[in-house]
Amino acid sequence: MTARTVRGAVGAILAAALITGLAACSDPAGGAAAGAGAGDTAVVGIATEPDSLSPLLGYGKDGNSKIFDGLLTHDADMTLQPALAAALPEVSPDGLTYTYALRQDVQFSDGEPFSAEDVVFTYRTILDPGTNNASKTELDAIASVEARGKDTVVFTLKYPYAPFAERTVLPIAPEHVAGRQDVNSGDFTTHPVGTGPYLLTGWSKGEKLGFAANPRYWGGEPAVKKFTMAVIKDDDVRVTRLRSGELDAAVLPPNLAEGFRSDPARTTYAAKTFDYRNVTLPTGNPVTGDVAVRRALDTAVDRGAMVDKLLEGAGKPAYGPVPTGSPWFTAGTERPHDLAAARQILDAAGWKAGGDGIRAKDGVRASFPLWYTAGDKIRQDHALAFASDARKAGIEVTTQAGTWEVIEPRMKSDAVLAGGGSPADPDFDQYQLLTSSLAGDGFNNMAHYDNPAVDRALTDARRSGDPAARKAAYDTVQRELVKDPGYVFLTHIDHLYVVNDRWEGLTTQVEPHDHGLGSGPWWNVERWKPKQK
Structure with missing residues (x-):
């Protein structure tokens, strides 16, 4: 199966890496993309980008980010698994109470500890009428969310909502950062801080998003140290840049992906979808x-x-x-x-x-x-x-x-x-x-x-x-x-992706409509390993 991303994309704190590692990717003349071909670097071409990187405004609501984590995540088979939660939730017999025990070994990328208060802050902020989150109706079932100490969160629902656990893949934002600024226009919307496997090193809107491996990631620092998503809306341009070596991978329409079928250096991945x-x-x-x-x-x-x-x-x-x-x-x-x-x-x-x-x-x-x-x-x-x-x-x-x-x-x-x-x-x-x-x-x-x-x-x-x-x-x-x-x-x-055949660990999930940042073979890029020659 093929896949959608589950981890998040965090916070804009390595500006130097943007200058040294990503400048070539934005070269309008078509210079080599940042580190394309290097064993610890990946550059992928996507067709769209988000309006915001804040989960409070809807980013990563289906778990599809690289900077953040949710309480739960999906595996390759789209089965729910614990992420920031230490285990799957305990659900009351009437289906109205969901209790999550949290991991106690998690830090945000700025070094501050993650706690139950961050979960409460995230959900309450999204549900606040003043928050410009168009997807807040997806959380309509929530009556309350409360912290019990630092490592337990309890959701109480208005009515039994069968898919509620699926909604807790939503990324968690840090109260100590996002809670100190305007939720709709603050710096957090473009310079996020999270708990995920990558840090955002820079975002040139309409061009690229750059990420670096998070050394504090609770799941272990990824082997792919630099990861760039080049935003290329035109399908033909994406093909050209893939063929030239500027991109290590790209999402392509079927007729253009067909041109790479016989390429011995690249593999085509097909993801079944609901798209x-x-x-x-x-x-x-x-x-x-x-x-x-x-x-x-x-x-x-x-x-x-x-x-x-x-x-x-x-x-x-x-x-x-x-x-x-x-x-x-x-x-x-x-x-x-x-x-x-x-x-x-x-x-x-x-x-x-x-x-x-x-x-x-x-x-x-x-x-x-x-x-x-x-x-x-x-x-x-x-x-x-x-x-x-x-x-x-x-x-x-x-x-x-x-x-x-x-x-x-x-x-x-x-x-x-x-x-x-x-x-x-x-x-x-x-x-x-x-x-x-x-x-x-x-x-x-x-x-x-x-x-x-x-x-x-x-x-x-x-x-x-x-x-x-x-x-x-x-x-x-x-x-x-x-x-x-x-x-x-x-x-x-079906979503088709063409990828340089240089890594191990690539899989796909059943994917949603969104197949940019969170979907594709790079949904689990934090677990990729360079192929041994």
Whole structure:
């Protein structure tokens, strides 16, 4: 299996290393990346970077960081394991109390001891209404968090929340640093201090993040002493820099990764994922706001062709946020490609074809824009394929590329080629994606989807400790998405990584949508060892 990261990324305290070790990576002319090829140095190419490195603002909430640790972490099989906790939590019979005993041998990277008060500070701060954390609804079940001495933390829940332990992979911030500054704009957001295997040595936004091994790490100092993540949004540029030797590894789309298959010096790693690509269908748009149009588009798309031609088989058709191979998937909600059925839906709803083949109803032309992020070949290819399929049904989709700064203000009215997915629990992805209470809240519920039956089912599922009741609720959600799709789900995508064949210990996990800092074969870079020649 392939993997997602579990350790964190800490605190900006070795500025000298940035100057000596990372300067070459930022060379716009393409000079050699910092230490690429050295046995104790790794430079990897990623496509995105976070807005902040503070876990109080959402960074690493799924455990995917290098500077921080959570109470728990995931192993290669995505099984929860102790991290800052000394053991898995003790859970009360009613499912309302989780008690964590903490390690007593942990220091933050600045030498200060870690304690239960840091855990309490982290969770209380995230839940504070003044904290700008868009994911705080994921912690809605918490009624209180209390320290019992320095080495025990007790969470009391409002209701039995089955996946609560999964939420405690969230990184822990130091109260003695983050608690002395503004949570939303303080220095900690870019100069973090944590307990993880690496220290942040520098962050040049839009270019790279540099890390150095943490000599105080409770799990032992990593063998990879310097680790650089080069932020390269354009897929083709990432390939060029990998071939030139500037990068030791990179995440690549399937068609570009294919060019390295026969390279004897590099290995391609494929990670199974919950990562989907979908098209948002804003309910405020006069075209996509019509349920008939949404149903027709959901039926007109040829998902199988997208997997075969765009992903070269590295993925599977998507009919919702849950992959078909998951035990949470609802059998019978697959939608076969049926162009004739799509046309019939539109005919019955009064969308009539004009002379150019594009339909119209009550003076409204069946036409809308579809945005995708510039430089992302997978999204571009999906957008173009979706537009082609829509055209065959009589709907005009005009594809446009832009940055998120350009796209975000348009999300309420324009369609977006978006993505998401979390393997840990269906609540983590579906609630924020579909609940009407979060419509328009940043990147939550981008389509402004509003379905009362879905709202009820999502609430029932997250408030139940009964696996059968939760499965029934998520079955309801998936069936409602067939009748009233707020999104057209296209594919679930395998993540492909090409890595120089110089280390031992590389594995992957089942990955979420996010496959930058926390995912990829470097999820456990702190355990890599140079290959013996």
